[in-house]
Amino acid sequence: MTTGSTTAKHGSHPKLAIIVVAYFAEKTLRGLLEKIPKDIVARCSEIVVLDDASSDRTTEVGLECKKEWGWKNLTMIKNEKNLGYGGNQKKGYHHCMDKNYDVVVMLHGDAQYPPEKIPDLIKPLEANEADMAFGSRMTGDPLGGGMPIWKFVGNKFLTGYANTTLGMHLSEYHSGFRAYRIDALKKIDLDGCSDNFIFDTDIVIEWRKKNLRIAECTIPTHYGPESRQIRPLPVMRYGLQIMKRTTLFSFKHR
Numbered sequence: 001m002t003t004g005s006t007t008a009k010h011g012s013h014p015k016l017a018i019i020v021v022a023y024f025a026e027k028t029l030r031g032l033l034e035k036i037p038k039d040i041v042a043r044c045s046e047i048v049v050l051d052d053a054s055s056d057r058t059t060e061v062g063l064e065c066k067k068e069w070g071w072k073n074l075t076m077i078k079n080e081k082n083l084g085y086g087g088n089q090k091k092g093y094h095h096c097m098d099k100n101y102d103v104v105v106m107l108h109g110d111a112q113y114p115p116e117k118i119p120d121l122i123k124p125l126e127a128n129e130a131d132m133a134f135g136s137r138m139t140g141d142p143l144g145g146g147m148p149i150w151k152f153v154g155n156k157f158l159t160g161y162a163n164t165t166l167g168m169h170l171s172e173y174h175s176g177f178r179a180y181r182i183d184a185l186k187k188i189d190l191d192g193c194s195d196n197f198i199f200d201t202d203i204v205i206e207w208r209k210k211n212l213r214i215a216e217c218t219i220p221t222h223y224g225p226e227s228r229q230i231r232p233l234p235v236m237r238y239g240l241q242i243m244k245r246t247t248l249f250s251f252k253h254r
Contacts, residue, residue, distance in 0.1 A: 013043055014102030014126050018118075019092035020049040021085065022109030026057040032107065033065055033074075035115040044073055045101055049109070051078040052088045058109070086199025093185055102126075105179045113177035117219050121179045124215040131184035131212040132203075135177035135219030136170075145221025154235065158242050162201070165246035166208050171216055173201050173242070184212050197234075198241045205249055 018036070022029060029049065041047070051058045059078045066074040083091060089106060096104045103125050105118055117135055124130040137145065138159070142152055159172050178200075187210050193202035207214060 015045045015100070016040070016043060016103050016105070016122065017045050017096045017099070017101040018047045018105045018107060019089070019096065020047070020107045020109050021052065021088045021092065022049055022054065022058050022062075023052045023082075023085075023088075024054045024056050024058065025051075025109030026054070026061050028111040029058060029061045029109055030065055032109060032111040032115060033062075035111075037116060037118060040115075040118050041071065041073075046073050046075055046096075046099065047071065048075045048077060048092055048095060050088050050092050051076065052084075053079045053082040084195035085197050086193055086202070087195035089199060090190055090193070090195070093180070093190060097182055097186060101182055103179060103181055104185075106176070108176050112222055113175070114219055114222070117177070117217065118179075120217045121177065123217075125179055125181050128181075129213070130215035131181045132207055133179045133215040133217065134175045136172050136175060136216045137219060137221040138172040139216065139218045140220055142221040146223035147221050148223070151235070154239060158239055161243055162204075162246045165250040166205065168204075168208060168214075170204075170214065173204055175219075176200060177219060184210075187212070194241075197238055198245065201242050201245060205245060208249065209253065 020029070020032065036047070049062045051062070059076050062074065062076040065071065066076070079088065079091070092106070093104060103122055105122060107113060107115060113135060121133050121135055124133050137147065138155060143149065155172055155174055158174070159170065162173050163169055188203070188206035190203075190206070193199050193206065204214070
């Protein structure tokens, strides 16, 4: 990868940050970072990798990349204890709020989502046309990208249920490729969202409570052997939690 020294260049752009939630990502982190478009790296105020108390070399790999590529805006943070998928995100978003950034992109350290699509993802946020944007696999070819059929069917069912109970029209609720406007994150009860995988639905519910804007962009689906997978039983519990939370919203707010 051709690199050289990298510093954030803002110009007329809003201040952009990227957080990478990482857990046992030593095999995938380098490849993920390499796929971030060079112009995005150059204009980022900060790229923050949050290692959620992994016992592998996730942090060391990130530090090696920082030194090798000269990425001065790459920050490695290793949690002393595991905060969970949602808890790790919260830490990253609070970090970005404290730094007064304008837009934050969230990536998964297992490289399941495509960093090369970041320009499409942030476009409606930087134009102030949306407050959140996510990459939708369901508007593309999820089965062709290796999504297991049981996950495809479950995604369709839970999305339909959530749309009905929340009064929304999203193509999915479960994509982890997201971007947020920082001023919108400050308006919601971020700390009231789950510390676990249900966080991604909790934050959509928070968006719905405040009638904040959501945009979608189509992304390719990738399920490889390196991608972290949730086992079927936890997925079932996850689905029941989504139904519980969205149903409670329906009773309280509609």
